[in-house]
Amino acid sequence: MKFLSTRNKDLKISAREAIVKGISEDGGLFVPESFPRFDIFENIELKYTDLAHKILSLYLTDFDEGDLKELIEKSYATFPEFVANVEYNSNEYLELYHGKTSAFKDFALCLLPNLLAYAKKSLGIEDKTLILTATSGDTGKAALEGFYNKENIDILVVYPTDGVSAVQKLQMDTTDSLNSKVIAIEGNFDDAQSSVKEIFNNPEIKKSLSDKNVYLSSANSINIGRLLPQIVYYFYAYADLYKNNKIQKDEKISFCVPTGNFGDILAGFYAKEMGLPVDKLIIASNSNNVLTDFFSTGVYNANRELEKTMSPSMDILISSNLERLLFHKSSDEVVVEKMNDLKTKGEFNSDIKFDEFLCGFANEEETSKTILKVYEEDKYLIDPHTAVAKFVADKCGVSNTVILSTASPYKFSSSVLSSLGEKLSEDEFDNIELLNEKTGVEIPKEIAKLRNKKLIHDTKIDKKDISKEVLNFSDRGTRISVPATSANLGPGFDALGLAVNLYNICEYKKTDEVEEYNKNIKENLIYKSYDYTFNYYGEKSVPIKIESKTDIPMSRGLGSSSTCVVMGILAAFHEIHKEIDRREILKIATEIEGHPDNVSPAIFGGFTSTVFEDNKIYLEEFKASDKIKFLALIPDSPLLTESARKVLPENYSRKDAVFNISRTSILPLALISGNYENLKIAFQDKIHESYRFKLIPEMDKIQAAIKESDAISHYLSGAGSTIMLVLKSDDFKTKEFLGEKLSKLDGDYKLIDLEIDYKGALII
Numbered sequence: 001m002k003f004l005s006t007r008n009k010d011l012k013i014s015a016r017e018a019i020v021k022g023i024s025e026d027g028g029l030f031v032p033e034s035f036p037r038f039d040i041f042e043n044i045e046l047k048y049t050d051l052a053h054k055i056l057s058l059y060l061t062d063f064d065e066g067d068l069k070e071l072i073e074k075s076y077a078t079f080p081e082f083v084a085n086v087e088y089n090s091n092e093y094l095e096l097y098h099g100k101t102s103a104f105k106d107f108a109l110c111l112l113p114n115l116l117a118y119a120k121k122s123l124g125i126e127d128k129t130l131i132l133t134a135t136s137g138d139t140g141k142a143a144l145e146g147f148y149n150k151e152n153i154d155i156l157v158v159y160p161t162d163g164v165s166a167v168q169k170l171q172m173d174t175t176d177s178l179n180s181k182v183i184a185i186e187g188n189f190d191d192a193q194s195s196v197k198e199i200f201n202n203p204e205i206k207k208s209l210s211d212k213n214v215y216l217s218s219a220n221s222i223n224i225g226r227l228l229p230q231i232v233y234y235f236y237a238y239a240d241l242y243k244n245n246k247i248q249k250d251e252k253i254s255f256c257v258p259t260g261n262f263g264d265i266l267a268g269f270y271a272k273e274m275g276l277p278v279d280k281l282i283i284a285s286n287s288n289n290v291l292t293d294f295f296s297t298g299v300y301n302a303n304r305e306l307e308k309t310m311s312p313s314m315d316i317l318i319s320s321n322l323e324r325l326l327f328h329k330s331s332d333e334v335v336v337e338k339m340n341d342l343k344t345k346g347e348f349n350s351d352i353k354f355d356e357f358l359c360g361f362a363n364e365e366e367t368s369k370t371i372l373k374v375y376e377e378d379k380y381l382i383d384p385h386t387a388v389a390k391f392v393a394d395k396c397g398v399s400n401t402v403i404l405s406t407a408s409p410y411k412f413s414s415s416v417l418s419s420l421g422e423k424l425s426e427d428e429f430d431n432i433e434l435l436n437e438k439t440g441v442e443i444p445k446e447i448a449k450l451r452n453k454k455l456i457h458d459t460k461i462d463k464k465d466i467s468k469e470v471l472n473f474s475d476r477g478t479r480i481s482v483p484a485t486s487a488n489l490g491p492g493f494d495a496l497g498l499a500v501n502l503y504n505i506c507e508y509k510k511t512d513e514v515e516e517y518n519k520n521i522k523e524n525l526i527y528k529s530y531d532y533t534f535n536y537y538g539e540k541s542v543p544i545k546i547e548s549k550t551d552i553p554m555s556r557g558l559g560s561s562s563t564c565v566v567m568g569i570l571a572a573f574h575e576i577h578k579e580i581d582r583r584e585i586l587k588i589a590t591e592i593e594g595h596p597d598n599v600s601p602a603i604f605g606g607f608t609s610t611v612f613e614d615n616k617i618y619l620e621e622f623k624a625s626d627k628i629k630f631l632a633l634i635p636d637s638p639l640l641t642e643s644a645r646k647v648l649p650e651n652y653s654r655k656d657a658v659f660n661i662s663r664t665s666i667l668p669l670a671l672i673s674g675n676y677e678n679l680k681i682a683f684q685d686k687i688h689e690s691y692r693f694k695l696i697p698e699m700d701k702i703q704a705a706i707k708e709s710d711a712i713s714h715y716l717s718g719a720g721s722t723i724m725l726v727l728k729s730d731d732f733k734t735k736e737f738l739g740e741k742l743s744k745l746d747g748d749y750k751l752i753d754l755e756i757d758y759k760g761a762l763i764i
């Protein structure tokens with residue numbers, strides 16, 4: 001299968017090339033040269049990923065079949081549920097928002113980055129790709145997740161300060177991948193979009209980027225690799241209806257699609273062209289109803305003010321993917337003419353017939369009323385985008401219509417809540433909770449988690465400064481992130497450890513300031529470990545300058561020094577061009593640190609148990625049940641490892657040894673099963689804790705408070721002074737309860753919610 005440019009049908013390239021290029025040099029978009037037939041009834045029982053594999057391999061013919069299967073499985077591994085076809089009051093809704101960022105865009109944006117990385121690699125392209133994307137909310141976060149720490153691909157997302165919802169903004173600003181940058185631009189979506197377009201069209205910026213082997217690309221839906229994955233759920237939805245006896249064989253159904261950039265509905269058109277029994281495709285718009293006008297009058301007129309609505313992902317005046325439909329319905333010459341008109345006059349006319357399409361729009365009041373009506377009549381909660389589609393579907397009155405539900409209502413909690421006639425709070429998290437209390441609809445996990453997430457991005461600029469930011473970001477140094485660790489876990493003295501989500505993060509570049517570098521080697525553990533690693537391999541170290549930032553408190557038993565050691569070694573591996581071999585890194589780190597119990601989870605992430613003997617390391621990794629979480633209780637006074645070692649006795653009784661053996665053997669198994677009863681005793685220890693607890697002021701009172709709380713268990717983290725509490729994952733009270741108790745003591749104590757980190761050390 002070849003792909004053609006909509007503005008030049010003689011320009012034919014392969015799928016991999018089309019995905020890497022994104023957009024054709026003539027300004028056109030890539031489209032398949034033909035539509036392969038696909039019989040859904042022959043594939044009716046396939047699970048989602050297998051169906052995706054079958055359909056996509058018809059287009060991505062230059063991908064290895066096995067590789068493509070792997071890419072698809074990997075991409076969709078995080079989807080708890082694909083689509084839910086739900087029926088309310090004889091309306092069928094296709095819920096497409098159960099992916100990671102709670103918008104349908106996850107379907108395409110979790111796959112596109114893997115397709116792109118594969119295409120680049122297999123075509124031997126080593127340049128760095130910089131994804132530059134303007135977003136009205138959903139694309140930004142879905143793209144940030146899709147490109148999360150992808151090798152050799154950086155992503156910069158620009159969103160407008162006006163026009164994204166509070167949840168969308170938080171979702172983006174808390175993204176912690178090392179290859180990302182998020183920028184808020186003063187103004188509305190048009191301002192964000194135009195400033196990004198200017199960068200794409202600025203030859204000077206492109207030149208200075210290409211001098212550094214950096215090439216711009218976009219995550220917007222102009223990339224064919226974003227369009228194709230969306231075809232799959234149209235087939236899947238049909239199969240689901242058929243299997244549930246809601247339709248007969250070959251019976252036609254219609255789809256009503258909330259539409260902005262015309263990508264989603266175009267995928268429906270592709271499905272129809274491939275043979276899916278589709279009657280009508282209904283284009284639903286909000287008050288920015290350029291498409292409604294075009295499909296009913298033949299005049300596309302973008303000369304109007306962009307209105308800010310409660311369905312921001314559809315606040316668009318130029319629907320890029322319409323160009324593809326024009327091409328399929330006419331010719332490249334017609335497209336060139338129309339797009340030229342659009343560019344020069346802001347409008348174009350056409351007399352092309354679009355028989356399979358219907359259209360309509362809902363204004364703000366109609367959208368709001370639809371949310372209320374559907375909730376009151378059907379007890380079904382829909383987001384504003386879906387409400388637009390529902391309103392338009394009702395107006396069109398076509399039987400057998402499936403409404404595409406494109407976002408979770410919780411992404412737009414305040415709009416939805418006020419549509420239901422409820423009073424709003426200033427705080428969006430209160431609104432989320434109010435909506436949950438009123439409706440009982442479950443809050444998506446990732447949205448619930450936002451409350452405790454750290455704000456990472458806070459760049460807010462005027463749009464004239466965007467090019468500076470892009471160039472700065474493209475100049476970034478190498479970044480490393482290493483998680484904090486909690487060792488011993490009670491009885492697993494010097495053997496067990498786990499990684500938690502506090503991080504030591506750095507960015508470094510090569511430097512000419514040799515003197516300063518030599519000084520750093522002597523004084524700073526990161527530099528020391530970096531230099532040590534070069535020496536280990538008999539090489540002379542290359543001077544670098546490191547800027548690091550850490551959340552991990554020092555000398556509190558959370559492995560802060562181990563993170564420095566691991567960081568230095570990783571930087572050295574990178575500079576020596578050695579492949580990142582985690583076991584090798586562990587060996588060097590253990591040499592520097594003396595024992596592996598903190599460094600191994602910092603390198604591998606998750607839980608590790610390690611034995612270090614005769615210069616050889618024996619390691620096992622495991623994952624704990626998600627029925628537990630952790631809470632760190634951090635005293636204001638440090639505990640030095642040295643003094644914590646000194647208080648330990650030389651010898652232990654057989655009774656104590658047996659006590660620890662029994663606890664240590666049940667602990668990993670109980671962590672894996674999440675058995676609360678066993679976890680209660682599994683953290684008990686006779687080797688170090690009782691001696692070390694004496695070194696922590698007020699420990700008796702702290703322990704009394706913990707005993708009164710709902711905590712399952714607790715242990716001394718590393719050599720202290722942090723005390724780690726093990727909580728049930730749905731325990732939201734203990735933190736507050738302990739906070740109250742601790743406030744009455746003399747010392748200052750911090751309580752930090754912690755999750756297990758499974759990523760380990762990363763370098764990007």
Ligand SMILES: *Cc1c(COP(=O)(O)O)cnc(C)c1O
Nearest residue numbers: 138260261262263264313406407
């Ligand atoms: C992006 C988006 C749309 C519009 O989809 P297009 O493919 O751009 O037409 C509709 N609803 C939601 C929630 C979206 O995020």
